[in-house]
Amino acid sequence: MRPVDLVDILIVAWVIYRLLILLRGTRGVILLRGFVFLLVAAALSGWLRLRTVNWLLERSLTALLVALPVVFYPEIRRALERLGRGDLFAWNGQGLGRSPGNGEDGGTSPGAGAGTGASTGAGTGRAAALGRSLHGLYRWLWGHSPPEADRERLIDVVVRAAGELSRRGFGALIAIEQEVGLGEHLETGVRLEARLSVELLVNLFTPGTPLHDGAVIIRNGRVAAAACFLPLARPERLERKMGSRHRAALGLAEESDALVIVVSEETRRISGARDGLIYWDLGEEGLRHWLNEALGVPLPEKESPAREMGAGR
Structure with a gap:
């Protein structure tokens, strides 16, 4: 192999790597x-000589290739914007397996590598980032389920925070990211990457604070961003009793698999949205059972019924 061939392969691999990072945390991953x-x-059907199946799959791939510019329009737009800013292919040390700025979850502090071991620290940091990327590639492509203990803590914190917000009469909108990434919605708000806690959620939605408007998005058990804008539900889906938070919750539930919790400022009622449905007036215990079921955590023996409003199914 000529040296130029190796350079060619490395350039292509680097471009693919950066494009995968661009897709990370968006619906494009799905x-x-x-x-x-x-x-x-298609490859397997060709190898096994399943001619009819192979013909159908090849035609499907052809149609999909034609539709790619439409399907990946948001990602293509983001790529062009970043290319125009000159940072699409810049090294930022972020791998595929984690979100930036996780801090206590293994992130490097701003001053890391300073002083005598600066060059060594930088090299180690890049090697660690590459290792995290390779380790997280399978998880990034095919998804993963966090440990049950983490899911239980997430449920407990969200339920307690929703209850406290309801008692105080503070409106709230909380979205829990699942398989479908919410990266484009994260960009509309203020990135936090903070440890999830009841106190933080209550403080974020306290009226008069800078980030109380909009939604909080939880990713990987952390508060990824606040003051985010969510898409509104289709007009034919709306009811008179729906406020702006409920419309946004239903809109996100229509286009993703996120779990969205709404606390009404007017009625102090707690509701949830999932898979294009709104579950009205859950209460704290109903919310706990609803989240347990949605996140695959074993339910208590006695379940609280949830009233739901269908999504035109």
Whole structure:
């Protein structure tokens, strides 16, 4: 192999790596999984000489390639914007397996590598980032379920915070990211990457504070961003009793698999949205059971019924 061939391979690999990072945390990841699945299935059907199946899959891939500019429009726009700013291919030390700025979850402090071991620290940091990226590639593409203990803590904190916000009469909108990334919505708010706690959530939604308007997005058990804008539900789905928070919650539940919790400022009632449905007036215990079921945490023996409003199914 000529040296120029090696350089060619490295450049292509680097471009693919940066594009994967661009897709991280967006709905494009889910679409990419489907595309990879179709590619593998087409290759297998060709190898096994399943002619009809192979013909169908090849036609599906052709149609998908034509639709790619439409399907990946938000990601393509972001890529062009970053290319214009000159930071699309800049090294930022962020791998595929984690979000930036996680701090106590293994992030490097701002002053790391300063002083005598600056060059060594920088090299170690890049090697660690590359290791995290390779380790997280499978999880990034195919998803993962956090440990049950982490899910239990998440549920407990969100339920207690919703109860406290309800008692104080503070409106709130909390979105818990799942398989479908909410990266484009994170960009509309203020990035925090803070440890999840009852006190933080209550403080964020306290009227008069800078970030009380908009939604809080929870990613990987951390408060990723606050004051985020969410898409509103389709007009035909709206009811008179729906406030702006409920409309935003239903809108996000229509286009993703996120779990959205709403605390009404007017009625102090706690509701939830999931899979295009709104579950009205859950209360604290109802919210706990609803989250337990949605996140796959074993339910208590006695369940609280949840009243739901259908999504036109």
